[in-house]
Amino acid sequence: MERNLYDERQLITAIKSGDDKQQNGALRQLYMDKVITLKIKDFIQHYGTKHDADDIMQEGILLMRRLIQEDKFSGNSKVRTFLIGICRNLIRGDLKKVTRVDLKGDFTAIDNDNLVENIDDYLFLEEQTATETKRDNILKTLLEQLTEKCRESLKLKYYKDKTMVQIAEARQLKNANQAKKAVDRCRQRLRDLIQQEPQLADFLKGTL
Amino acid sequence: MNLDNYDKIEAYLFDLLDEKERATFEAELKKDDKLKAEVNLHRLEQQAIKLQEEQNLRAQFAEWKQEKKSNTEIASEAKVVSMKPTRRSLFYRLSAAASVLLVLSAGTFWWANTTYNNQALADAAFEFSSNDRSNASTATSDFELAEQAFTDGKHKEAIDIYQNIIETNSNPTEVHLAEWNLANVQLAAGNTATAKLSLGRIAEDEAHTYQEAAAELLPKLNSFWRKLTVN
Numbered sequence A: 001m002e003r004n005l006y007d008e009r010q011l012i013t014a015i016k017s018g019d020d021k022q023q024n025g026a027l028r029q030l031y032m033d034k035v036i037t038l039k040i041k042d043f044i045q046h047y048g049t050k051h052d053a054d055d056i057m058q059e060g061i062l063l064m065r066r067l068i069q070e071d072k073f074s075g076n077s078k079v080r081t082f083l084i085g086i087c088r089n090l091i092r093g094d095l096k097k098v099t100r101v102d103l104k105g106d107f108t109a110i111d112n113d114n115l116v117e118n119i120d121d122y123l124f125l126e127e128q129t130a131t132e133t134k135r136d137n138i139l140k141t142l143l144e145q146l147t148e149k150c151r152e153s154l155k156l157k158y159y160k161d162k163t164m165v166q167i168a169e170a171r172q173l174k175n176a177n178q179a180k181k182a183v184d185r186c187r188q189r190l191r192d193l194i195q196q197e198p199q200l201a202d203f204l205k206g207t208l
Numbered sequence B: 001m002n003l004d005n006y007d008k009i010e011a012y013l014f015d016l017l018d019e020k021e022r023a024t025f026e027a028e029l030k031k032d033d034k035l036k037a038e039v040n041l042h043r044l045e046q047q048a049i050k051l052q053e054e055q056n057l058r059a060q061f062a063e064w065k066q067e068k069k070s071n072t073e074i075a076s077e078a079k080v081v082s083m084k085p086t087r088r089s090l091f092y093r094l095s096a097a098a099s100v101l102l103v104l105s106a107g108t109f110w111w112a113n114t115t116y117n118n119q120a121l122a123d124a125a126f127e128f129s130s131n132d133r134s135n136a137s138t139a140t141s142d143f144e145l146a147e148q149a150f151t152d153g154k155h156k157e158a159i160d161i162y163q164n165i166i167e168t169n170s171n172p173t174e175v176h177l178a179e180w181n182l183a184n185v186q187l188a189a190g191n192t193a194t195a196k197l198s199l200g201r202i203a204e205d206e207a208h209t210y211q212e213a214a215a216e217l218l219p220k221l222n223s224f225w226r227k228l229t230v231n
Helices: A008-016 A020-032 A034-047 A053-069 A079-092 A112-117 A130-143 A148-159 A164-170 A176-196 A198-205 B003-013 B019-031 B033-077 B087-116 B118-125 B140-151 B155-168 B172-188 B192-204 B211-221 B224-228
Strands: A098-103 A123-127
Touching: A008 A020, A008 A053, A008 A079, A020 A053, A020 A079, A020 B033, A034 A053, A034 A079, A053 A079, A053 A098, A053 B033, A079 A112, A079 A123, A130 A176, A130 A198, A130 B033, A148 A164, A148 A176, A148 B033, A164 A176, A176 A198, A176 B033, A198 B033, B003 B019, B003 B033, B019 B033, B087 B118, B087 B224, B118 B172, B118 B211, B140 B155, B140 B172, B155 B172, B172 B192, B172 B211, B192 B211
Parallel strands: none
Antiparallel strands: A098 A123
16 A cells, blocks of 8 residues: 555645645645545445546546635645545536635534535535636637647746746746746737637627 | 736736725726726636646546556456365365374374383483492492393383392482482383372482482473373
8 A cells, every 4th residue: 555645734735835746746645545536436326427436536636726726725634534525526516617616614623524424514616607618628729729838838937936037947948038038928829819719709808 | 918907917816906906906997998808818818827737737647547547457467366265175275284184193192102101201211320330339230230121121120120229228329320210110111100109209309319300200290292192
């Protein structure tokens, strides 16, 4: 059996860290957790769904990650339990796409079994609308038109919030100035693609 | 790109404005279509970057899923042998166990007999007289005769000689030797009760040369292993 590298508190720290290696290590630990997988399989059997445990686990982990990175989750000893609760909710909802996830109430004092059973009292999942799904699918196709390096620059700047010096180092560019030019160029390219896409016109107007 | 609006838009979209600032900004949005379009564009950019990150993670999940699958396949391939024994294999296992038990039992009986039967104990304890008998009061031949009789298995003869030595000998050391060997010959002859009595007396005599030896031998006569011997 694999030894867990992170305890509950360390899982949260690693996922928030912004360091790919640490974050991936933490997410992998959750994904490979046999107890969580077995619980999910129990729920699948109980509620019935065509999706397999791995699919459920993936979506659950992505939502859990969002909660942690948006500083909404601070329960220092309930990461695994909460993840099981999220997955249970996803199974009951037949793995519908979620556009927003939020927490309500204080669940830190509740015991694990009751938390999973009553997860609806603490978890808010807003289902993605058909329009939002359409929007995301269009954006994904636009992203494919950017180069790998461009996508990497945008991720480092706008998702990882790295400085230009750090981006220059990661992208092996000469200096921060070059990194800034690369980021600005890539961002402009993405903006142009969005603005030129007719199917996104209504989103830009704000009518959707 | 309007950089003046950039920070404001970022703050608005990430919910970093206070109530008053937010209200002011939203009022501006209602009046300014260009600003509205800028905010919406910004929103779409952010969403695209978030989607890109999730795409990267999903690719990672696909690798881990493959790894999980490989680990499960290896684990299930290792299960080659059925846990439930077939009737035939059970018969062979029982036969093998019975054979081992038989061999062990035979071995145990043999060992017990060679170690704990009367003759074996007597042979191990019996002491042959010293060659240096310059102070001897009994004729060399008496001890030698008794020892020869014991060796030849002529137990009654050896008993008689040793009893005579005990009655007539004035040398304590020689008497002690005769008493010790007499007890052993009694044992070899199958007179276990008599031997036990003699050994008991020797073991209680602190002055006896063979007190310790008798104390060591006595428990062996009461050993569990003697139940497996043929005497």
